[in-house]
Amino acid sequence: MRPPTMDLALSGLVKSFGESTAVDNVTLRIAAGELVALLGPSGCGKTTTLRMIAGLVQPTSGEVLIGGSRITHVPVHKRNIGMLFQNYALFPHMTVAQNVAFGLQMRRLRQSELREKVETALAMVQLKEYADRLPAALSGGQQQRVALARAVVIEPALLLLDEPMGALDKNLRENMQFEVRQIQKRLGITAVLVTHDQEEAMTMADRVVVMRDGRLEQVGTPKEVYESPVSRFVASFIGVSNFIQGSVVAADTTGTKMRLVCGTEALVSETGVTDGERLLSIRPESVMLRVATPGETPGLNEVIATVEHVVFKGQTTHVHMRMRDGATLLSNLSGTVASRLLPSLGAGTDVIASWSADRARVVLDS
Amino acid sequence: MTLASTADQSMANAKPRRGRQALRVSIGMILLLPALGFLLVFLVIPSLSLLSASVLTQSGSGDIGLPVTFANYDRLLFSSAYQKVVLRTMSISVWTSLISIVLAYPLAMVIAYGRPSLSRLTMVLVVAPLVVSVIVRCYGWQLLLGNNRAGVLNWLIALVFRNRATIKLMYTEWAVIIASVHVFLPLIVLPIATSLARINPSLVEAARMLGAPPWRAFLRVTLPLSVPGLTAGVTIVFALTASSFVTPQMLGGTNASMLGILLEQQAMTVFDWPMTGAIASVMVAIALCSNAASTWIIGLLTRRGQLGGRK
Ligand SMILES: Nc1ncnc2c1ncn2[C@@H]1O[C@H](COP(=O)(O)OP(=O)(O)OP(=O)(O)O)[C@@H](O)[C@H]1O
Numbered sequence: 001m002r003p004p005t006m007d008l009a010l011s012g013l014v015k016s017f018g019e020s021t022a023v024d025n026v027t028l029r030i031a032a033g034e035l036v037a038l039l040g041p042s043g044c045g046k047t048t049t050l051r052m053i054a055g056l057v058q059p060t061s062g063e064v065l066i067g068g069s070r071i072t073h074v075p076v077h078k079r080n081i082g083m084l085f086q087n088y089a090l091f092p093h094m095t096v097a098q099n100v101a102f103g104l105q106m107r108r109l110r111q112s113e114l115r116e117k118v119e120t121a122l123a124m125v126q127l128k129e130y131a132d133r134l135p136a137a138l139s140g141g142q143q144q145r146v147a148l149a150r151a152v153v154i155e156p157a158l159l160l161l162d163e164p165m166g167a168l169d170k171n172l173r174e175n176m177q178f179e180v181r182q183i184q185k186r187l188g189i190t191a192v193l194v195t196h197d198q199e200e201a202m203t204m205a206d207r208v209v210v211m212r213d214g215r216l217e218q219v220g221t222p223k224e225v226y227e228s229p230v231s232r233f234v235a236s237f238i239g240v241s242n243f244i245q246g247s248v249v250a251a252d253t254t255g256t257k258m259r260l261v262c263g264t265e266a267l268v269s270e271t272g273v274t275d276g277e278r279l280l281s282i283r284p285e286s287v288m289l290r291v292a293t294p295g296e297t298p299g300l301n302e303v304i305a306t307v308e309h310v311v312f313k314g315q316t317t318h319v320h321m322r323m324r325d326g327a328t329l330l331s332n333l334s335g336t337v338a339s340r341l342l343p344s345l346g347a348g349t350d351v352i353a354s355w356s357a358d359r360a361r362v363v364l365d366s
Numbered sequence: 367m368t369l370a371s372t373a374d375q376s377m378a379n380a381k382p383r384r385g386r387q388a389l390r391v392s393i394g395m396i397l398l399l400p401a402l403g404f405l406l407v408f409l410v411i412p413s414l415s416l417l418s419a420s421v422l423t424q425s426g427s428g429d430i431g432l433p434v435t436f437a438n439y440d441r442l443l444f445s446s447a448y449q450k451v452v453l454r455t456m457s458i459s460v461w462t463s464l465i466s467i468v469l470a471y472p473l474a475m476v477i478a479y480g481r482p483s484l485s486r487l488t489m490v491l492v493v494a495p496l497v498v499s500v501i502v503r504c505y506g507w508q509l510l511l512g513n514n515r516a517g518v519l520n521w522l523i524a525l526v527f528r529n530r531a532t533i534k535l536m537y538t539e540w541a542v543i544i545a546s547v548h549v550f551l552p553l554i555v556l557p558i559a560t561s562l563a564r565i566n567p568s569l570v571e572a573a574r575m576l577g578a579p580p581w582r583a584f585l586r587v588t589l590p591l592s593v594p595g596l597t598a599g600v601t602i603v604f605a606l607t608a609s610s611f612v613t614p615q616m617l618g619g620t621n622a623s624m625l626g627i628l629l630e631q632q633a634m635t636v637f638d639w640p641m642t643g644a645i646a647s648v649m650v651a652i653a654l655c656s657n658a659a660s661t662w663i664i665g666l667l668t669r670r671g672q673l674g675g676r677k
């Protein structure tokens with residue numbers, strides 16, 4: 001049977017390339033069997049972090065621990081980590097079966113056992129009948145499945161995935177995401193996925209780690225980072241959000257009160273917010289609209305805005321507006337609401353945008 | 367518009383692709399003609415004439431004609447004096463190739479994977495021997511390898527080990543091998559470096575992550591994938607060594623005579639054209655066979671052990 005799965009811990013991991021710091025003090029604990037996605041814009045240090053875990057890059061400082069033991073200075077080939085590369089990295093001069101067998105040969109398995117394991121692994125990714133083909137004779141999706149079989153057949157303590165679906169088209173990518181996730185769950189392998197596709201991170205991961213300039217910006221479940229982003233960066237990187245400037249005037253155990261730049265006040269059910277200049281972040285689907293009566297002033301959890309243009313998107317209708325302070329505001333109306341409101345939402349119409357207290361978040365303006 | 371030109375046009379319209387393709391092919395042929403003509407006049411015809419001479423008989427007056435005979439090949443391949451030269455030529459070429467391969471890989475890896483500055487420096491150092499005339503280079507090796515204390519190498523050995531013994535390299539096969547490796551090394555380093563640079567670096571990383579120590583990753587992934595460069599390089603080195611003339615003449619002396627020297631003697635001193643033809647044909651045959659043999663051996667070595675665990 002499989003050895004018990006292991007947890008992974010990164011402690012104060014730093015990597016500098018000359019003057020620049022690619023990864024800056026990353027500390028993270030990943031539970032056994034968990035799939036964590038490192039998410040962030042290009043150049044934020046995701047790959048470098050992953051390669052430090054793999055041992056392909058030596059950290060400037062900090063430690064990597066698998067199952068509680070330090071492996072920071074263990075050479076790559078002794079770490080027992082499986083990895084999926086964006087370009088598959090299948091050995092072009094070996095057949096599918098030989099590719100899958102490679103890691104087992106390095107472990108000096110007996111012939112009979114080796115053949116059996118290769119067969120099981122290929123069956124797992126439904127490529128048994130392709131065993132004797134060369135990788136060049138496979139489609140991208142099939143190649144990545146071979147790479148997956150090759151990575152898990154060695155029963156790794158950890159599975160690392162660096163944008164493994166990046167080169168696949170959309171449909172195939174979704175299938176592969178599902179398949180990889182199923183196999184990872186079934187085998188119970190601890191996994192780290194690097195991606196800059198927030199949808200991929202949300203669909204596959206137990207937890208999402210948002211990185212920014214080499215540091216961890218926020219760690220949480222996909223739901224947490226989507227619904228409670230800590231900063232403007234996270235809120236706009238994961239999905240789309242509206243930001244209204246303001247300052248926290250009162251905060252207690254029941255909620256937070258903010259004075260917004262447009263003059264109105266907002267009451268947010270979020271607690272534990274410190275005073276100071278902040279942004280109110282509201283997802284477009286949480287913004288409700290009604291046509292303003294002439295001379296109407298907005299009340300609590302409301303702002304006044306002018307419709308600029310309306311875009312019909314099928315399931316939803318996007319209403320682009322501008323607030324009095326010049327900032328933009330977006331509302332995604334669902335079909336039924338849109339059809340009721342739309343006739344009266346011509347460009348130039350003044351509307352009152354509102355939201356419920358539990359749908360808004362106070363975030364840092366950074 | 368005349369009738370003829372309309373007909374022309376409609377035909378051109380009917381098969382525009384075929385026509386254009388044919389045009390492109392014929393332009394290609396025309397561009398090839400000068401090179402083909404050159405090869406025909408200066409390579410094919412002389413080769414055929416030598417080849418035919420090799421199986422003919424030369425009369426006392428120097429005329430070449432019938433009867434057809436294989437006596438020259440028989441003499442060259444089976445008489446002990448000539449056979450020795452053939453075998454020595456092959457052994458010098460094999461050793462030169464093997465040593466070149468071993469030396470070439472580290473250099474090629476530095477060129478392919480090293481820091482740009484280091485890579486460029488190595489490249490210049492490797493290519494440098496090619497820009498020096500073969501005669502100058504051989505004089506250089508004569509100075510270095512001289513058999514008495516005047517030879518730089520022996521002088522150094524005497525200095526370091528403080529003994530009177532000298533090693534004898536000059537006028538042996540090893541002098542020829544050393545000098546051949548020196549000059550032909552770039553011709554194998556460059557194709558190997560090109561092959562190495564083409565290998566996706568994540569392949570080696572994948573091998574390492576699957577549990578291969580560096581040397582096994584090299585043997586199982588880097589080496590097999592650099593075979594195109596390796597075979598090209600080995601073929602060139604082997605063929606050039608086997609056909610070299612100046613180097614064995616200046617460094618090998620009579621002890622390390624090679625086919626090239628024999629050829630020159632037969633052609634320029636003895637004027638035995640049938641024998642010259644036979645030697646030339648054998649040299650070409652050696653070069654061609656070496657290509658086939660190295661391709662086969664390398665293929666065999668890299669394919670072995672791709673699948674299968676501990677027996
Ligand atoms: N070998 C290296 N030498 C110098 N700088 C490097 C090296 N590798 C990475 N960097 C730098 O480190 C930073 C982080 O790179 P990294 O590849 O980890 O980003 P990433 O988050 O994976 O980005 P992407 O989404 O584009 O793959 C970048 O600024 C990059 O230029």
Ligand SMILES: [Mg+2]
Pocket residue numbers: 046047048
């Ligand atoms: Mg990357």
